[in-house]
Amino acid sequence: MEHKSLKRRSEYEWVIEPFGKMRVPAVIYADETLIKAMDEKVCQQATNVASLPGIVKASYAMPDAHWGYGFPIGGVAAFDPDNGGVVSAGGVGFDIACGVRTVTTGLTADDVVPVKKTIADLLARKIPAGLGSTGKLHFNKKQMDDVLAGGARWAVDRGYGTKEDLTRIEEHGAVSGADPAEVSDHAKKRQEDEVGTLGSGNHYLEVQQVTEIYDAKVAEAFGIRPGRIAISIHCGSRGLGHQVATEFLKKMATAAAGYGIELPERDLACAPIKSPVGQQYLGAMRSAINCALANRQILTHLLREVFASVFPKAELKLLYDVSHNTCKEETHAVNEQPKRLFIHRKGATRAFGPGDKNLPPELRSIGQPVLIGGTMGTASYILVGTSESMSLAFGSSCHGAGRSMSRTQASRQWQGRDVVKSLEQRGILIRCPSLRGVAEEAPGAYKDVSEVVEAAHNANLSRKVAKLVPLICIKG
C-alpha cells in the first residue's frame, strides 16, 4: 500500500494527519513490510472511522489490519459519550465477542503425542463443529435470557467449569449492562441449539505444544513452560451474535441521518451512545458478549471431559479468555485525566498493561495475557500487555494472522485432502467436517502470523511471551 497521505512517524508507527472530514488522525502500527502488503482499504476505512462523531485521540489500526466492514479488521477507536460519541454495530462486527481462550494442562508432548490420534478422534466426536452441528443444551426463551445475563458465570453456576475460571475471563465471566430484552426473539431462536458449538470458518479448537519462551518470568507467571501442552479455543457468539449485528446494522444505518450522522459507508452504521438506538444496541451487544463467554466456557467443559477420559490426573487451568470483537466501556487517561470511553476493538485484542485493576491479583503486576491465534499449520503466540500500550492504542494489540488470499482463490489453489495429508506428515492432525473448508483455511491463505506478532512486540503494543505450535486442530 502506498497511500499518499501516509507518513512514517517512527519505525513501527504510521500516521495520516486529518484531512477532509477526519476529526482525528489515523494511526497504523506495523513494520515496513506489513505496511507495503497492507490493503489500501485499511487506510480508507481507518480515515472513515476518524470522521465519526466523538472519536478520541486517533483511529488506530493494528499490524494485522485488513479490509473489513466499515471499520478495518484490526481497528481500534474510542468514543466519548459526553461529546456526541457513537457506538457502531459495524465497529464491533458480525461475530460479537469472537475470541480466544487458552488452557494450560501440565502435560508434556511426551504424554500427548503417543495418544494424539485417540484425542483427535474424541475431540472431533465431542466438540460440535461446522455448519449444522448442535450443542447438547437446548434453551427456551427464559433460559436463554439467563445465559445472556450471566455469561460464563451462568455456565459455572451450572457445573461447567470452576470459580477460578471466572477470574481468568475478561469482566470476570460476564459483562455488566447486558439487557437480554433488547435481543430480538429471532436472535434467541437462532441460538436455541447453538450454545456450546464451535461454529465454522476460521474457528477452531487446537491442542498445541509450547516450543519457545521469550520471557521466562512472565511465562512462569502464566503457567507456560517449554514442551508443555496447551489448548486454545477460537469461537464467538454464534447465531445470536450474527443476528444482533445484522438487525442493529440496519437500524443504525437507517437512523443515522436522523441523528445528523453522515456515514461515509453504510457498514459504519452507528448511533450516538446516549441515543435510544445506541443504548438498545449496547444492551443487546453486551448480551451477545455474554453468549460468547458462556459458549467458550461450555466448550472448555467438553474439552476437560475428553482430557479427563485419557489423562484422569491432568488439571486443565484457564490461562485467559480474550474477546477481539467488542465495544467496552473503560476508563482511560485523556489529557492526563481519567475518562470513561467506549472502546471499539474490531479484530483487536484488549491488552492491558501491569497495574490494571481489571486483572486478577496474581497477574496484576505482570499484565494481561494476550492470545494471538495463527493458522492450523503455523503457530499461535502468547503475549503480555504493556504499560505503553495504554497510551499507544487504549490498551490494544493485534488478534491474528489475517488472510492474504480469498477463500475462492484458496479453494482453487489447494485440495482439502492434500492439506490434511501434508499437515499430518508434519505431525499435525486435522479433523474437519468439510474438506473444502480445510482448503479455504489452508495455512498458505494467511499472512505470516510471526511477522504480525513481531510488529506488535516491536511497536510495544504487547510483548512476546511464548510460541505454540499445533498438534491437533479441530476445525469448525
Next chain:
Amino acid sequence: MSKKVKKRGWEHFPHQADVGIRGLGSTKEQAFEQAAVALTAVITSPDRVKPARKVQIRCSSPDDELLLVDWLNCLLYEMATRKMLFSRFEVHIENNNLKALAWGQKRNVAKHCPVVEVKAATYTELSVRQDEAGTWIAQCIVDV
C-alpha cells in the same frame, strides 16, 4: 457473447477475508433470486439441494440495496432456524416490499457437506444496478 444479451446466473467474486456473491438477471427480481443461489453456493453445491419444501419470506427496506441484504439475511435466518438449505427461489418486489418463495430441503451434513456457515450478508460492495446492456446485478460481500 454479444453485450446486448441479458444474462441470468450467479457468480462469486473474491474478498480478502470473505466471499462476494453476485446475481445477474433480466429483471431485478431475477438478480435477487440468483444472488440467493450464489449464497447457497458459498455453503454447498446448489445442485445437491432438492427443492422439496417451500418457505415463504417477506421483508421490506427503504431502498433496493438494503432490501437485497435483508432478503439474504432472512434466508440465512430460515436456513439456521429451520435447519434447511435452499436451491430455488421466486421473488416479487413491489414498492420496496419483497415477497418470496424459497424451495429447499432439510440440511444433511453427509449429503450436502456444508463448507462454511455464513454469518451475515453485509453492506460491503453492496450494489443493485442495471448495466449498460440492461442486465440487473445484485451483489454484496457475505461474512463467513
